[in-house]
Amino acid sequence: MKPPKIPDNEAERLHALRALGILDTAHEERFDRVTRMAKRMFGVPMSLVSLIDEDRQWFKSVQGIDVEETERKTSFCAHAINSDGLFIIPNAVCDERFCDHPMVVNTPNIRFYAGCPLKLRQGLNIGTLCLIDSKPRDLDSEDRQLLQDLGAMIEQEIKSVQMATLDELTMISNRRGFLSLAEQVLQVCKRKQHNSSIIVFDLNKFKPINDTYGHHEGDHVLKVFAMELIGWFRESDVVGRWGGDEFVVLLSDTTPEMVKSSLSGFSDNMAKVNQESGKPYNIEFSCGVSCHKYDCELSIEERIERADKEMYKVKRSR
Template sequence: MKKPDIPQNENERLKELRSLNILDSEQEKDFDELVELASIICGVPISLVTLIDADRQWFKSNKGLSTDSTPRDVSFCGHAINGEDVFIIENAVADKRFYDNPLVTDDPNIRFYAGMPIKSENGYNLGTLCVIDSKPKKLSETQIKALKILGGQASKLIELRDKKLKLESINEKLESLNQLNSQITSIISHDLKGPINSMRAYLNSNYIDANNPEELAQLFPLVKNNLNSLNELVENLLEWSRSTNEVNLTEVNVKETVLEICSLFEGNALDKGIELKCGIGDNLRVKADLAMIRFIMRNLINNAIKFTENGKVEVDIEKTEVHQAIIKVIDTGVGIPNDLLERIKLKDKKVSTKGTRNEKGTGLGLQLVREFLSIHKTELNIESEEGEGSTFSFALPLA
């Protein structure tokens, strides 16, 4: 048996194939009708739209076979993609390349094969439109011409499918941007005005004597809290706006990232008598967007410190059997009452509560954390008991 040769442009070809997001996709009527027509025209029981992956041929549409793929090294289509014309085997048992091929000696007992390469818009042979029979066969010139035309139609269907997916993606992004614009407008009109109006009210108040240092000193905690709240809100809004750009998935060293973020909060933890433990042991690497992971860790660690006094905040990580890393932020703080926990778990709700020292929050940070985790196809898990502390955790795939 002769294995198919690997095309010289194999790396580029595979990159093109995978960029189309068609491998392992659902069955589609247009492709099914194409193979049905090929089967009728050529008078054969089996017809396929195949796509040649690195080590398999996968069937986008399948008439007459009970499987959805076969190994590439025994495939007839693997040979066909090395040419530009219809690849025809009229009697496989009489051909030294195929007579001992397991697809010939065993089910589906191929004798006749004809496959027309399916070409991408950029000129790469992705797979074939092929017809198969368990009996030797010879196609007429009309049938060969029809197979060429149908192969061209399969190429066009893949192009149209790709353009449709891209248009859907653009529409989804536009819709997301419209929602983002509405949300930011709402936040600016409500949350941003709140701290500003609060400071203005006190500064313009007749209850404070500007010439009395003691009364002025009473304003400092208020101004500090409101400015911190404003700063947090602006940072979150900026981070949210950046998230509308393309996601950049890279290998992220979890230990390095956690230590970097924890160093930002050492002063806050010391001020509140908190033991901040971030000494993760293993140098695990996950596949994630580094900027988003930094934001997630900043928010979760900051929240843990906000709701803890004279206790402990710890970052832990576990490696699972399903090739994931579970990252946990654990605190011994005030915990979350059940009714508030239920509100927090309603993912479309923005909940803001004050910390142990009346630190204000916007509620936007947790909402963004969830959104960023959703982009990573994971979610935030929350476990908490009032008076005992809380654990916030999420999973990421190991790199």
């Protein structure tokens, strides 16, 4: 069995998926309606909406099989998210990638698989709408178009979630999405008695970049900075665009010393990014930190306000 390739933009993909806030949530009629339609229209025993997390595929909607998740390394859908179009296996027994797959040689004896990648935007696939059968088969051009149409319906439902929680430009959490995720993380911190920290970042000289090189270049700066934040901080940390050129990060289970060390490393990382970018400007930032005990009663907004005040002290000192 050939393991699925990890997408080149995996960190961005995982962050966008988790920022949606739909992993490990209850089944919803708007998704179940489509998988029921797919199962009936194609006459297959199984139809699923799968979301590919770091080490598992989790099913937001499932028809025909009583399972909530499986390992990513044995997932057909983890292969499918690397495709721009439909990913179809007419007969898994005859495919060297899957012929010895445990779900091919054992129950449910998968033979046919067809997955339509679900994208948040071009190149950023978070899962699939898929069809599974225990009999070999294929799809003609009309069937393929139908599966893509049903996949587009799922994407529209995901888009409605995305508009509420994700920043459209950078694909990280927007203010609303950040607050929702942060509240969940703080509850965990309180339960496990872990301290937490907030970092507020503000880009320096951002307006001159927009004015001199155009808004397209300004958008590029925002996207680059967002991706560097995601790449640098831990997967357990919550990263968001607070608004304009201001970003915020919530770190759990940290000490002030750990935050200081991480920020020092991030500054060095951004210096390297600037050096290698070939741009006529540097991406510069100021930041402020507020650290809090696990039993702190301040709201997330109040914690951000404290970090924001510290950040402006730094800006004024410059």
